[in-house]
Amino acid sequence: MVDAVVQVFLEKLLKALSEESHILSEFRDQFEKLQSQLVLMQSFLKDAVRLKSKKETLRTIMVDLRELIFEAEDILADCQLLSRDKDLFSTGWLMCIYPTKLPWQYQTGKRLKEIHEKIITNKQDIATYLGVSILNQPEPVYGCNDLSQNWSSPVYDHTQVVGLEDDKRKIKDWLFGADDGILKIGVVGMGGLGKTTVAQEVFNDREIEGRFERRMWVSVSQTFTEEQIMRSMLRNLGDASVGDDRTELLRKINQYLQGKRYLIVLDDVWGHDFAWWYRISEGLPKGNGSSVIITSRNEEVVQKMGVYEERIHRPKFLSKANSWLLFRKIAFAARGGECPELEDIGKEIVDKCKGLPLAIKVVGGMMLYKLPRYHEWKRILDHFRDELKENDDSERGLMASLQLSYDELPPNLKSCFLCFSLFPEDCVISKEQLVYWWIGEGFVPLRSNRSTTEAGEDCFSGLTNRCLIEVVDKTYNGTISTCAIHDMVRDLVLKISDDDAFFRKDGIGCRHLGIKSDLDPKLLIANRKLRALLSTTKTGEVNKIASRTAKALCQSRYLRVLDISKSIFETSLSGILNHICSLQHLTYLSLSNTHPLVQLPSSLEKLSNLQIMDVSYCQNLKTLPSYIVTFKKLKVLDVSHCGSLECLPKGLGRLSNLEVLLGFRPARSDQSEGCRIGELINLTKLRSLELQITRADEIGDNEVNALVNLQELQYLSMSCFDSNSDGSDLITKVDKLFPPQQLHELCLQYYPGKMSPKWLNPISLPMLRSLSISSGDIAEFHPSFWGDDNIVWKIEALMLESLSDLGVEWSSLQQVMPSLRIVTVSWCPELESFSVEDFGYKGGVWKKE
Incomplete structure (x- = not known):
């Protein structure tokens, strides 16, 4: 790198x-x-x-x-x-x-x-x-054949699959035929063949959702424990179960599943000791057509776990026709899936992938970013041939395609990609954490006309579009929120990271380390090269940081990134924070979900280089210190889900570089040292804002124009929960608080009025593409909501949730939103004649085909 x-x-x-x-x-x-x-x-x-x-x-x-x-x-x-x-x-x-x-x-x-x-x-x-001359060298050519400039979002549908219809139908038929006992199904094949994809297609199928009352997806890593497996099952059932022992965990699982038809997927099982599975399966209720799907690279594994030969499915390599179809859907996505002048050489490249879906997707993602020129595609084909000279088998072809895709990455994306090496196997990773890390360490290219957070999101899209990372969760409008990497891709990332001292499992001599409970403090003390220390826990887990480890966190003078989120400390948290002030180069500090964070010490005032500060989910945090407003470089401030925090300090409007402000609570009229909503008018670079309004006096009569001139604002979340009155005064104020016209996404929560705000209309918000309304009293929409004959909404994604009084006609909504592609509706019993005949059900939402 x-x-x-x-x-x-x-x-x-x-x-x-x-x-x-x-x-x-x-x-x-x-x-x-x-x-x-x-x-x-x-x-x-x-x-x-x-x-x-x-x-x-x-x-x-x-x-x-x-x-x-x-x-x-x-x-x-x-x-x-x-x-x-x-x-x-x-x-x-x-x-x-x-x-x-x-x-x-x-x-x-x-x-x-x-x-x-x-x-x-x-x-x-x-x-x-x-063998090159160092005289008269041309200017650098990086990026000249890269089409990534304006792709801030996925270019194609990441949920699309090719050639798996028969596989899916076969497994579904087995599941529908299950009766007594527990049906066990095995899906077996080499890495990258599509075992997990087949299982996901079945797991997320609408008919399967309707048949099974409980569904659990468990990723089984190579270093799992029995307790981790059971806790993962319980999280699928909505139970955190942090402190229970093995016996109690199994009892709870049995209790949740008793009398229910359930489906369990155990994905990517390794090893030869299956005592853990025998104990778990013995404790599961039997009958009702309950089933287990096990995916593994090793056929012996599924056999020892009790799968009969006639219930083992072996996915086949994709046919030439399906291989080409999958490739062109990705490689030519920006051109409608077709590029006839490159078809012959494209098929030669695809042939090198040997029908392996993962290899085809990764190579297709790589070619998506290449100009449609024969000589450029020929160069890629020649590199492929060079890699496969000695051995042209399928597995070598897969690793060659992954290595080639890495080699062809723009330099900044190589650094971003290697960041995945820190996370444990099967870890679900937050996009937000990745983007903030990349910004903090300087991996995001600096461009004078682009916001830093937008450029960071472009980097993320650059990796997803190249199929090097996999989408796990999306928001209602299709925005990716979490991701993961395939275990074969992870093997490559770990190798390159070790070679380049980016990250090493032994922690020696590398510049990046993951923070976990068993982190040896000697690694921190001995390694003065560290640039980043990040919490890399799996979902539902927390780090328990020993005193010696906590004291060693601040040993590396050139640390840029420190993320100690989801951590519980044996020693005093305030003492650790006092030491952080010595990290003068720190640009990203995350204290999210640390326990128990009550206040930030005055010593942190010295961190003048901070660009990103995240204290979200700190329920005991009561105040933010006034020195926050002196952090002139701050681009992101996240104080969301801090239940005890009443307001932010006065002077926040001085943070002129702020691009993301989450969890903003305006000061009331009696909070003289708090930040009023009127200060937001000075945050002209703001792209994302989460606003929480609880009382009418948080919006002064002269402050209702606080948002309308924020020309860079694209995302606005407005929560209007008023627990102190009938909300009439608050409704009046919010109705005057017009968002800016160029707003792209709006989330409105807990709105107390029976009629929607008058500014929620296609004339006031002509650029709105995503709209979410949830958990409020809205029964009808303001007359202006329906536009007129010449002006309709351009909304493409709509979510209506927990609106028990909303009684409008669904057909009227569709008529005024002709561009609607994605619909999520739940707990809206009065929504009349709701129908999704024009939409296809996939991944829990309705999408227009």
Whole structure:
């Protein structure tokens, strides 16, 4: 990933050199020389990266180059920090970095000169090894054949599958024929063949949902425990069960399933000791047609778990026709699925995938981002052939396709992709956590005309569209919220991460580590290179951090990212937070769901570099300190789901770079030190806002225009829960609080009025594409909601939930929303003549086919 390291450093350096910095100006000449050398090197660095895995000498040179660039980046960060905070000269902070008597400026200049000279030598060695001239090199070509500029969302439907109709029908027939005992079905085949996809298609089928009263999906990792399996089953049944022992867990499972027809999917089972399964299956209720589906790469596994031969399904490789169909649905998605001029060479590329769905999807995702030019596609085919010269079997073809897709990633996406190495097998990962991490560490390309969070979402879409990560959960309108990676993809990520010291399982010498309960504090103390420490727990789990580990979290001076969410600490949390202030380079701090966080200490005021601060789900947090408003670089502030937090500090409107503000509660008229809603008018870069209004006096008569001029705002969630009165005053105020016209998505919750707000209409919100209304008293829509003959809604996704009084005609809604594609309706008993005949049911929602 040296090309990725170079690009990140060059972007940071370009930004730094554009700033008026007294300290940085002392070393401007050295930094500009570094910049010049690295820009020249970019033109042939991609080839060097591709070949280094095969050439040990080249690999050694690249490792040395990577470490030099990281060191230069740390020096640059120190210069920027000292330019902003001259007090650090007198506090002894510099002596901790350079503990000698020589002046800091002298040492820095000397070291930059040495780095520059070594990089020149590296450049010459790499060029000689590749047989290229270092004279008259062209400008870097990264991105010239990459079509990712404006793809902030999936380009194609990630739920589509090809060639599995017969597989699905066969397993469904078995399930419908189940009677006594527990039917056991096995799905067996090599990695990437589509075992999990077949099981998911069956599990999410509407007829299957109707047949089984309880359904449980359990991902079985290679390092599972019996308790983890049972807790996962219970989470599927809505029970967290944190403290129960094995016997109690099994008793609860039995109790939930007693008298019910249930379906359990055990996905990707390994190992040879199945005592855990015998104990669990013995404790399960029998009969009623209950069934278990087991997927595994090993046929012996499903046999030992009790699956009879006649109930083992072995998915086949895709036919040539289906292989081509799947490939072109992805590779030509931006062109309607067709590109006749590339069909012949495209089929040659597909043939190398040997009918493996995972390989076809990944290669198709890679080609989606290539210009439709024959010579570019021929280059990919030639690389494929080179990888398969020795052995052209299916598994080697799969790994070659994965490696090729990684090699062809833009440099910044390589860094983003390797972040998945920190997460345990079968972990469901939050998109939000990933994007914030990428922003915090500088992996997101800096563009003057684009918001940082939007650019981060583009990076995420770049990986999903390339099929390198899999979609797990989506919101009602199709926005991806969580993801995972295939275990074969994870094998590749772990190998590359280990080679490039991005992440290593032993934690030695790498720059990124996952925080978990058994983390050895010695790894933190010994490794001063760390850039990121993140909580990587699975869903429903928490980290229990020992005192020694907690004290070691702040040992790495150049830490950019610290995420200690979902953690319980043996030692005082306030003591740990006081130590965090020493992390002067920190850009992303997440304390989400930490226990028990009551207040933030004054020492955190020193974290002037913070761009992202997340204290969501901290139910005991009572106040936010006033110094938050001095964090001028802050782009994201998340205080959502903090039940004890009454309001935010006055002066929040000074955070002019804020792009995401979640959980905002306006101060009441009697809260003089709190932030009023009128301050939002100054947050002109705001893209996402979650607003919680509980009383009418939180909106002054002169503050009703607080939102209407926020021209960058795309997402607005407005919760209007009023527990103190009949809500009439609040309704009046909210009706005047017009959102901006360019709003893209609106979520309205707990609205207390019987009639919807008058601004909820297609004239006031002409750009609205997604609308969610839930848990309120709305019985009818304002007359303006229905538009007129010439103006109708452009809404594509609609969710109506828990609206017990809503009595409008469904046909009227469809008429005024002709672009509607996705519909989610639940607990709306008065919604008249509700019908979804024009929609197909998939994944729990109705979608227009």
